[in-house]
Amino acid sequence: MTRARNQIISTADTPYYHCIARCVRRAFLCGEDSLTGQSYEHRRQWVIDRLKTLQAVFCIELCAYAVMSNHYHLVLSIDETRVADLTLDEVIERWCVLYKGPLLVQRYRAGEALGIAERQTVSEIAETWRARLADISWFMRSLNEYIARKANQEDSCRGHFWEARFKSQALLDEQALLSCMAYVDLNPIRAGIAETPEQSAFTSVKQRIDTQQEQEATALTLKRFDPRQAETAAISYDLHDYLELVDYTGRAIHPTKRGYITADTPPILARLGIDTDHWLQLMRPQGIHIATVIGHSTRIEGYLKRHQQRHIAGATQLKRLLQ
Template sequence: MTRARNQIISTVDTPYYHCIARCVRRAFLCGEDPLTGRSYEHRRQWAIDRLALLQQVFCIDLCAYAVMSNHYHLVLCINESAAEVLTTDEVIERWCLLYKGPLLIQRYREGASLGKAEYKAIAEIVELWRSRLTDISWFMRSLNEHIARQANKEDRCKGHFWESRFKSQALLDDKALLTCMAYVDLNPIRAGLAETPERSDFTSVQLRISTLTEPTLLAPLALRSFDPRQDAVDAISYDFNDYLELVDYSGRAIRDDKRGYIPSSYPSILQRLDIDQDSWIKAMRPQGIHFSTVLGDSEHLKNYLAHRRQNYIVGSASLKRLLQ
């Protein structure tokens, strides 16, 4: 049974979420239509440009992404602390980058003389907008609606462009986060569109590698950084070089059931995180991590179920094998 979005996404459980949006029927987000020969590759840049704007608005960090031909993946982190310190004017400025806002807000921005009741109404609006700045549903809505309008205008058609709601998956711990990020970054390799991570266009791993090898490169998107020393609060607490080894190993390990792979070394991060090797390889296959709406080890899964007053969640047995 479909669960309400606010029952799936909650920072009480975790700030990290894996989100997937897929085009309806044979619609193309990107790629090339083999029947008509028409190319939609330029639409990949639409997604990047829109994400860049949303990063200026929302207090939601981007950990990983992959823009594919008929769907895309995002790994997001809700940054509530960033939203809490924003002033009234900063919240209004951010929200009005996307939406015009009511007349009262427009008058406030123009410096009009306002009464006490009007300032109270403005404060209520600002607090509502502040909560939306950390709302993944609003983030995804602002992304998908914009792309759908552009695509329908270009295709000269109307109607749905995306399949129902976007799918979301809670990532309960570091094991789940790194598993999901590697899965997302390996999408083009598994699809046979690239041979190595550094050649995987429109992925976060390619962007991270590019900024590492070319420090002066102006990155189109800001990604949540890696910091093994945990000096930075808003960072992933692992070393980026280990993550690269992890992605490289996972890509090499997938051979028989998928046309795309890269040639194998054993990454130290698998040992450090105590991730089962066979289950990890299975998880890197297509649909490999979509057996459950959450990812996390046994202890975090137990706490998640207790908080939501649930006794069971679909895919729990597979979760225990993957993330002990």
């Protein structure tokens, strides 16, 4: 049975979430339609450009992304500390980048004199917007509605462009986070449209490889790796280890190489406590989609207790993969 979004996305459990949005019917997000020969490749940049705009508005960080032909993956991190530190004016200015806002807020932004009751109303509206700035549902809505309108306008049609709602998975710990990030970054390789991570266009792994230490002005801002935890909000592993992990996994799940390369297994797998056989099962198509929650067995058990659930679909298999 479909669960309410607020039962899946809860920062009390984790700030990390894997989100997937897929086009309806035969609609193309990007790529080329094999029947008509029409190319939609330019739409990949639409997604990147919109994400860049949303990053300047929402207090939600991007850990990983992959823009495919008829769907995209995002791994997102909610930054509640940053949104709590925003002033009222900062909240209003951020939200009004995307939405016009009511007339009263427009008058406030224009510097008009407002009464006490009016200023209180503006403050209440801003607090509603503050909550939305850390809300993944609003983030995804602001992305999907924008892309759908542009695509429908280009196709001269109306109606749904996306499936009824985006899918999301809670990533309860760093094992789950890195597993999901690697899975997302390897999408083009599994789909057969790239041979190596550095050739996987419109993915976070290619951006990390290209930019390494410095972010290009046109690139998205990605959550940083920092094994020393000098940045408390960073991912507490080394970027070089992560790139090795993605490269190893990409070669190991290649259609002509069904086995795994034990001699080249990166140390990060051992540190994460993940068995290589189970890791490769998780990285194969559909492997990561078996549950709405991913994490260590003890974290999953705690999640079930907090949400008064008996079972999560796929949890048994995940417990074998991430122990």
